[in-house]
Amino acid sequence: MIRPPDVVHIAITLADDTLAVMAFITREYAADGSVTWSRQATKEAVDAEVALCSFTADKMPVKGWRPTDPRDVPADRTYRDALRDTGTTIEHDMEHVKRLALDHVRQERAPLFAELDALWMRANGQGDAKAMAEIEAKRQALRDAPQVMTKALEAVRTVDDVKAARPDVAALATLVIAVKG
Numbered sequence: 001m002i003r004p005p006d007v008v009h010i011a012i013t014l015a016d017d018t019l020a021v022m023a024f025i026t027r028e029y030a031a032d033g034s035v036t037w038s039r040q041a042t043k044e045a046v047d048a049e050v051a052l053c054s055f056t057a058d059k060m061p062v063k064g065w066r067p068t069d070p071r072d073v074p075a076d077r078t079y080r081d082a083l084r085d086t087g088t089t090i091e092h093d094m095e096h097v098k099r100l101a102l103d104h105v106r107q108e109r110a111p112l113f114a115e116l117d118a119l120w121m122r123a124n125g126q127g128d129a130k131a132m133a134e135i136e137a138k139r140q141a142l143r144d145a146p147q148v149m150t151k152a153l154e155a156v157r158t159v160d161d162v163k164a165a166r167p168d169v170a171a172l173a174t175l176v177i178a179v180k181g
Helices: 043-052 094-125 129-153 160-164 169-180
Strands: 006-014 018-030 035-038 060-070 083-085 088-091
Touching: 006 043, 006 083, 018 083, 035 088, 043 060, 043 094, 094 129, 094 160, 094 169, 129 160
Parallel strands: none
Antiparallel strands: 006 018, 006 060, 018 035, 083 088
C-alpha cells in the first residue's frame, strides 16, 4: 500500500469572505515508501500553489490564507459555503447558513411543483374538483415551506438547529406520490 502524502492544510479566504481549504502536499512517497519529492510549505510556495487554483468559475481573488489544523474544519460539509475564517477559528456564518438552508428547500421542492401541476391539470381536465382541491392544498404546503422555515430559523443558533428546522421535503414528496396513487 502506498503511503499517503504528507500535507499541510491551508485555509484560504476568498474576496467574498468564503473559505476554501487546500491540502498543500509537502512530501510524496513511492510504492516502496521512498520519498519521490518534497517541498517546504513556505509563504512563496503556498502563494504559488494558491495562484494556480481557480476557486470559482470567475477565478475569485484570494484575500489571504493561513495554515490550519484539519480538525478545526467542521466535518459536516452540508453548509460548507457558509464557512468563515475568523483568523483563529473556522466557523459557520449562521446568517449565510440560514440563506443556504432556504435555498436548499426551494431547490428540493421545485420538481414537486412540476409533478403537482401536471396532476392538477389532469384533474382539471377530468373535472375532478375534489382531486383539484387536494392537489392545490399540497401545492400550498410546498409554497409555504420556506415561510414556515424562515419563522423557525429566527431562534436557531447552530447548524444542527438549522437542520432540525428544515421541513421534511421528502414527506412533502410523499404528498405527490399519494395523489398519483
